[in-house]
Each structure stands twice: as C-alpha cells, then as structure tokens.
Amino acid sequence: MTGAVLAVDQGTSGTKALVICPERGVIGTGFAAVRPRHLPGGLVEVDPGELYGSVVDAGRRALAEAGEPVTALGLANQGETVLAWDPGTGRPLTDALVWQDRRAQGVCDELAPHAEELRQLTGLPLDPYFAAPKMAWIRRHLTREGVVTTTDAWLVHRLTGAFVTDAATAGRTQLLDLDRAQWSPRALDLFGLSGERLPEVVDAAHPVGTTTAFGPEIPLTGLVVDQQAALLAQRVTAAGAAKCTYGTGAFLLAHTGDTPRRGDSGLVSCVAWRLGGRTSYCLDGQVYTAASAVRWLTDLGVLSDASDLDAVGGTVPDSGGVSFVPSLAGLAAPWWRGDVRGSLTGLGLDTTAGHLVRALCEGLAAQVAELADAAAADLGTPLRTLRVDGGLTRSALLMQTQADLLQRPVEVSALPDATALGAGALARLGAGAATTLEQALPDGKPSAVYEPRVTADEAAERRARFRAEVAALLERTPA
Template sequence: MTSAVLAIDQGTSATKALVVAEDGTVLAEVDRPLCVRTPEPGAVEVDPGELLASVLDAGRAAVAAAGVGAGVVGLANQGETVLAWDPATGEALSQCVVWQDRRAVEVCESLRDVAARLGEISGLPLDPYFSAPKMRWLRERVGAGGVVTTTDTWLLHRLTGEFVTDVATASRSMVLDLESGTWSDEAWELFGLTERRPRLAGNDEVVGTTSAFGTEAPVAGVIVDQQAALWAQRCRERGEAKCTYGTGAFLLVNTGDRPQRSDAGLTPSVAWQIAGQRRWCLDGQVYTVGKAVSWLRDVGLLGPAGELDELASTVSDTAGVVFVPSLAGLAAPHWQPGATGGFLGLNLAATRAHLARAVCVGIAAQIVDLVDAAAADLGGTAPRLRLDGGLTRSRTLVQLQADLLQAPVEVAAAPHATALGVADLALRGATGRALPDPRPSTVVEPSRPPAWAAEQLGRWRSALAATRQFSGEGRAFPGRADS
C-alpha cells in the first residue's frame, strides 16, 4: 500500500510540496520561494540551480515533516518556461526563460507569414507566451549542443533519468498537433527547431522512479499546473470552469472530448489524458496577478503579505482610481505582448487603501473579460466559476469577483488545488485508487447591484483601451482575437 503521495507544485515564484495521505489528509506542506529576476524590460528569468534546489528541498522537508515515506511522487510545472541543458550530464546551459518573458516577440515577428498555419496546427495564437517561440529564441543564443525543453522535462530527467513531458504541457508549446495530441513535424520545422523531442506521456502514467526524496518511488501525475487545478476542482464535464489566482490568473473551462477552437481569443489545449482518454479545455490568462501585488510591495506601495486585503477592506470605493494589471503584456483575449499596465484616474483624494482596492477591482475585471469570452465560445452560457490559489485568501478580491460577475463564485476550501490535483493523478497512476472528494467550497454571492458592476466594468475597459493605446503597439500578430 502506498504510504503517502508527495505532490510537488513547481510554480513561478515558489515551489510547494504537499504530502497527502490516501484519505486526503494533508500531512505536511512546505514552500520554498524562488527569486524571479527581470534583468531588462521584457526579460523574466529564474536560475535553474535555484529551481532544482527548491524542488528537492521542498520535497525532502515535506517528507521529513510528515514522518512518512513518499510512496509515489507527482510533479506539476509552469507549462511554458524553458531552458537549455545537456542531456548527457543534466547540467543547465542557460537561465530558465519564464513564461512571462516577452523577448521572443522578435521570433514571432519573423514568423508572421506562417502564423495562421501554426494556429491551425496547434490551436494557439503566435505569441511569446508559448514554449516554442522561447525555445527558438534561446536556441539562437546558446548555439548548437544540448537540448532546449520546458522545465518539466529537465526536472524529470534530474529525478528519474527519463526524457519525457506530458501531453497537456506539450499542448502549450505550439508544436503539438491539437487534434491528434502528437508532435507536429511541420510545426517543429516552421519554428526551425531540430531539438530532440521528449516522449509524450499521459497524466496518470508512471514515467519513471526516483530516490531523491527517500526510498525509490514511482513518479506519476505529471501535468501542467493549471490543468492540475482544473482536475482538482472537479471540473470534469463540458462547461465547468475554474480560475486559479497565483503569480498570474488562469481561467480554464472544460470543453469535453473534442478540441474546440475559440472565436473569442481563448486558447485551446489538452486538459488531461487519463486511462488513455483525452479531454480538452479553453484557457484564458492574466499574466500579472500575484506578481502585480508583489510588485506593489517591491516599490513600497504595499507592506507585508496580507496588507492588500487589510487596506482594501478599509474603503468602499477606489476614489476614482482604476488599475490595469497588464505589467507583462496582455494575453487572452487581446494578445498584445507589448502592452503595459497602469493606474489611471489618480487624484489627491486617493490613498494607499484606494490603490489597494483598485488593484483588486482591476484583477477581478480582467477575469470578467475572460469569463465573457468563455461564455461566447460556449454558446452564450457563462460558466459558474470555481476559484483557488493564494489570492483567494483575500475576501475583498473574492467578493469583488462575485460582484463584477454578478454571479456566485465557489472558493475552494484549500487554496493549493494544483498540488492536490497532482496528488490525485499520481495516486491513480501508481495504484489505481483516487483521493476522496475535496471538502465543500465556500459560495460567495454578489453583494452589489448590476448597475454598479456595469459602471465599474465600463470604466475599467476604458482604462484598458487607454493603456493599450499608450503601449504604442500598432501591429497585431495574426490570429489575435481583435486583429
């Protein structure tokens, strides 16, 4: 019998490790922060040595704290973060280029003529957010030798010796065929990539074994982080949706057993492949959510973690201030990588509390745009939203989300849905058993009238248009929703 599951959620700004018993009890939880560096505008990097150390340290500390062995290990990854490395030694040859990094915009510009074809194959718009543009950009800088892959392939190689990724992560690359769930030779060639390609695994598949956290244990439940949260939130049927508020915010809606191309600017990808059966989802992204909050702390507008909610709850409005959180470009549904964010409507009556509340409103408003896009793709029916992630601890943000949506939202009892999704998938892969259903969510109802929501969203959309114009990006990549 499996003693416990070690579930590792390797995220952008931290690595979280949970040890979960088969009855669903979380026996230990450990976080190891990561230093995310921005050496120049558009650049977002993490040191690979720190990344690997965070995985090993968090996992070992969680196992020690739990006092039980890890009978199976699962791993969630960032999805689109890449690095170059030597497959013979496992040594990194570059920094990790994080999914928020915009420097591959020049690669996208060079491929404008084939963007439509790449979209047909992968279902994705040509944007530096995805893996393949960053892989091409990095390959041009590191020269020949080694391989360039997403970080999960490197971490799994260091843990197990295997060369593998999962099909959900691969579907975020632009070089996977969306329909077949296999690598596309044509897409690899269009990107000019001749890399060795990792083996594609299912999300409940045992991909190897590791002794990095104690005795030898199988590794299963390998998946991109947002799809792990979709699974944990029990969004198993078409139309069910979740939003995770982490470094960024990501809305995913299950679209069933066939891929659905979006007419509203969302991105289709594989949700998961379990027991050989594949399901798909639509994805909408806000790149800087938790990162916007930490940036406010870095520049001195906020104090310690938790002050956002503390300040925002002391005022009932924003004193006319509007915040647009596009500090690392705009993803769905606009696809404007050069967009910038900003505070608009600043005035002498505005205090730090009003700015904090404006941040909450701005984040929630951008999620409403994603929900509206999902509703358009689903035939006009807005999905009921299930929320998870660290920022759901902010009661102000969650209430504003319900108020702006004018619909109830369900908040997960535990904020770490990604790790719990990994734990369940890993357990299924290793034993055929599943974790019990999670504790019931808290339902938050709207507290403001529709006229208030319409007025707030109208002002926010005007501010969004102003910041997009200020960014000065005149050209759109082909396939962008509003091109």
C-alpha cells in the same frame, strides 16, 4: 496500494510539496522559494539549479514533517518555462527563460504570416509567452548543443533519467498538434526546430521511473502542467464549469470535453490532460500579473504584504475614481498584446493607499470577468459558477469584487494548494492506488461562496469603465 503520496508543485516563485494521505488528507508540507530575475526589456530568467534544488528541498521537508513513507510522486510544473540542457549529463546549458519572458517577440514577429495556421494547428496564438518561440530564441542566440525543452522534461530527467513530458505540458509549447496530441512536424519546421530531439509525450497518470532524490526510492507516476492540475483538483472534469487560479498570474480554465474548441474570443484551446490514452481539452485565459501586481504595490510601500489587501482596501468604500489596468507584464487573453504596459489613472491629492488597493482588485477582477465571458462565448453557454483557488483567494475584498463584476457565484476552494493536490491525485491514479479519476480526487466542497452584491447595471458600468481604460492603452500603444 493505499499509502500516502508526495505531490510537488514547481511554480514561478517557489516549490510547494505536500504529503497526502487518502484518509487523513495533507500530513506534511514543505516550501522552498525560487527567485526569478526580472531584467530590463521584459526579460525574466531563473537558475535551473535553483528550480531543481527547490523541488528536492520542498519534497524532503514535506516527507520529514509527515514522518512516514510514500508510495508515489506527482509533479506539476510551471508550463512554458524553457532551457537547453545536456541529455547525457543533465547539466543545464542555459538559464531557464521564464514563461513571462518577452525576448522571443522577434521570433513571433517573423512568423506573423503563419499565425493563423499555427493557431488552427496547435490551438495557441503566436506569442512569446509560449515555449516554442523561446526555444527558437535559445537555438538562435545561446546554444545549438543538447536538447531544448520545457523545465518539466529536465526535472524529470534529473529525478528519474526518463525523457518525457505529459500531453498538457506539451500542449503549452505551440509544437503539439492539438487534434492528435502528438508533436507537429509542420510547427517544428515553422519555428526552425526540425530535427530537435523532443521528449516522449505521455499520459498524466503513468509510471515514468523512480527517484531517490528525496531519500527513499519513490516511483514518479503523475505528471501535469500547473493550471490543468488545479482544474482537476477543482473537479472541473466536464464541460460547463470553470476555475481560476490566482497565483503569480491569474489563469482561468474551462473544460470543453473530448474535443478542442477553437473559438474567436481570444482564448487558448489546449489539452486539459490525457488519461488512458484519451485526451480531454479546455479553454485557457491568462492574466499575466495577479500576485505579482500585489507584490509590486508591496515593493512601493503601499502594502506591507499581500495579507494587507483587505485591511488597506477596507479603509475606503470604493476606488475613489482611480482606475488600474494591472498589465505590468503585458495584456494576455483575450487581447494578446504583451507590449502593452499598465496604467493607473484618476489620481488626485485625495488618493490614498486604500484607493490604489481597491483599483487593483477591480482591475484584476475585471480582467478575469473578461476571460469568463470569452469562455462562455466560445462554449455557447454561460458559466454557471467560477471555482477559485490560489493565495489571493484569501482576500475577501478581491473575491467579493470578482463576484460583483462577474455577476456569478464565486466558490473559493477549501484546498489552498489545488495544483499540488491535482498532481497528487494523478500520482495515486498512475500508481494504481485509485481505480477511477473520481476516486483519486480530493473532496470538492468550497470554503466560502461569494454572491454578487451589486446590480447587473452597476457591474456593467464598472466593467465598461475598465474596457475604456484598456482601449485607451491599446490606442496609445499601436501594434
């Protein structure tokens, strides 16, 4: 079997679908927007029907453009977004609570005495970002009916009738025993979810079932969470390298081999993927707002759209003393303070749009540099390079700022849709169209490499200023 595959990346703000041919590369693309609702108090929710509709629409568009049949389907999902649904009919019983949603903070506060036990058991800190607190909140406040799962299990059920999730997505719930890659009865008990019917945990490359949602019958053979799909596509398959995806948020993952690393840096230890029954692990650090912070500047009229970053930022040589901590949805790793809001300081009558853009790029790059340092500390060795992908990597200003603050080369992926390409590689592997992971992966040559242009001393000074701004924010927002 050597034919093309359909790869679908169901993300926060839209679904991207690619038809990927092993010889000719991407031969069809489709996109369908998703519009989450951002409500007061840090609530973010989306209509599940819109998620499923976007998967079908994007997939059909990609197939129509390709104009040829596919042999398998791979699906990547947004991870920690959850809903309750009827397993008999597939009908949603609630809206989907998006990964950014903070309403389950009260659940986390109650479980604070068990935070360290849960971190040791699952690799994850106690935070409403993850699925289990939101699942518990749904059970307490919305419905006791049906099942409550991450969105991938619902989408797969709608597509094929199967009730499964892959090990990497299961690892984002805070209900998975990290060492055994199986559901943890203790974690379920702590969250008040004992007795819940949970999906079967399966390999990332594995025949799950077939779907006719896109027209012809297609076997679903690849299943994975979004950031791990991008890690795979970036060929970070062994310890020592890391990738960062700049999407709605920014997500840095570093491979740790076949054992989980539970360090003290504030990063998350989680499953990278499970293939052939063998589990690989990674460290994961998050910046909650990246492209969503750029969108915020756009909504304020500072930019007309994200493609303006370089043009507007290029009107000034630096940030003019403006500092921006873009924690507009809270601070994630390594601080884990979702209650902290962003700050914009150093403003003057001479502050221009260019200064704001420069300050945003500096704030994003500084947060990612903090994550890279934390990963290096947990691994016990510096990261040699950072491989990057996602829409914001088109900004030369942001990527150069990243290389400067990191003091390491930044390799920009030539693959703009790394998450979908990772899902496609798993689909090929699961369908038997590739015999090894290496054979299934796309070519890994970067489209650009940014080298640091400032001295280590200047980088250290700029990062120290950023840390001081974060410290001031934390002081103003007692835990």
